[in-house]
Amino acid sequence: MKKFEVPCFFGGSRSVVPLYIGNPEPTHSPIHFQADWLSKERGGQVPPQIVESLIKIQKLAADNSVEFEELCYYALEAANNELKQESSAEPF
8 A cells, every 4th residue: 555645625725635545446436435535524625637547547557457556656756757857947
């Protein structure tokens, strides 16, 4: 199980929330239970694009016999590296 920090929405503000990703049931979104708890108990919402991305990664992992949590880690590292490159580019 891996811990990821995800920006979530609470009313009009945004706050980073830790989510834990392991090997989920194929019938649920990878963070279904955590997102449900966050909504009901804390009034927070995981952005839909994050949920959709995790579902796509879950399907990709299943289709390629790869561990879901490892593929998530790889995808997040790649996205973070891309963001770092974009932010270090010099402005015109």
